[in-house]
Amino acid sequence: MQLFAIVAFSQIPEEVLTAKGITLPSIPASIGTYTSIVRSGNLLYLSGRGPLQANGKYITGKLGKDLNTEQGYAAARLCAIAQIAVLKTELGNLSKIKRIVKVTGFVNGIDSFTDQPKVINGFSDLMVEIFGAKGIHSRSAIGVASLPSGWPVEVEMIVEIED
Secondary structure, eight states, rough: OOHHHHHTOOHHHHHHHHHHOOOOOOOOSSSSSOOEEETTEEEEEEEEEEOOOOOSOOOOBTTTTTTTTHHHHHHHHHHHHHHHHHHHHHHHHGGGGEEEEEEEEEEBOOOOOOOOHHHHHHHHHHHHHHHHHGGOEEEEEEEESSOGOOOEEEEEEEEOOOO
């Protein structure tokens, strides 16, 4: 995606979601002693989310064994939809988002799998599609040996909101 096309973006995030046919899921309860989101000043810290499908079940598997890079990309995109649902629940209005600041993606892959950045692009690309220039962020894509519940990908993020 070219930067000049992103800078001209001015749609309301909820309108973009509707135009793309994306329905935000209900947020499942935490599976541990933590919360989905913590606010500190004008920053929101979102706990990691896995690839929640529309049927309420998570995608599972290991990249390079059970899933290929394209399937991992799609799973990361589902993580993005889940995180947008957390933000919508917290803020009520996604237009309050000033910037997606930082994304950390964890990719559950075999030892020789090295396409972590391509997988996490599924998350990053959707952030830019929905939030335009505000969705451009810093990022880490990290390979791991396993993730909760056998998820192939988990993504956490930091978001700045309007004062």
